[in-house]
Amino acid sequence: MAQAPAHRDHSVVDSDVTDLAQSRRGHFDLGTGYHGDVWLDLDALFLRPALLRPHVRWLADRLQRHQVDAVCGPMEGGAFLAQAIADRLGTAFLPAHRAPATRPGEATAYRLPCVRGGITWWRVAIADDAVNAGTAVLACSGQLRERGAVPVAIAALLKLGGASATMAEAMTVPFYAVGTIHGQAWRPDKCPLCASGTPLTDPSRHD
DSSP: OOOOOHHHHHHHHHHHHHHHTTOEEEEEEOSSSOEEEEEOOHHHHTSSGGGGHHHHHHHHHHHHTTTOSEEEEETTHHHHHHHHHHHHHTOEEEEEEEEOOSSTTSOOEEEOOOOTTOOTTOEEEEEEEEESSOHHHHHHHHHHHHTTOEEEEEEEEEEETTHHHHHHHHHOSOEEEEEEEOOOEEOGGGOHHHHTTOOOOOTTOOO
């Protein structure tokens, strides 16, 4: 039997993974130094790991061409995805642990684990569960470069809004995402929802 075209396979995966995230519309403080109009239940995204296997496989197949030495992901969700991809590729896994922000109001920073022999010149893919403003991905990239590694690609289960353009401009590496959800993110002082007087939505409420 002839294999189905790749674009058809991707459309099925896209629908599945966006459903798993249970997106909600409103006015949210994303906890990254940005406000946004979409909230994703990322805990629900990882509730049943078996459902993510085809998505992990799809991302791993695309990262394989970049000959990566390791996959890095920010704790928590990004690290879960990074570990699963690293396991499939047979590469090292670099979890990026949360660290206190350097100044009040800034996004959370991350730190990488110590690796015997170092990671200088390692080719590293960065994986995250969902990429919107890209703060976690950019923070991981900065840490990798400080340690002498070379970020070569980004992988995500979901991208929101202009994430592709943001990552292309900031990092100039390929960005692979399984699914897309339409949404926007803004700095609080540029947020049109704040300007219009729209109150913040409590993501814990499901009215």
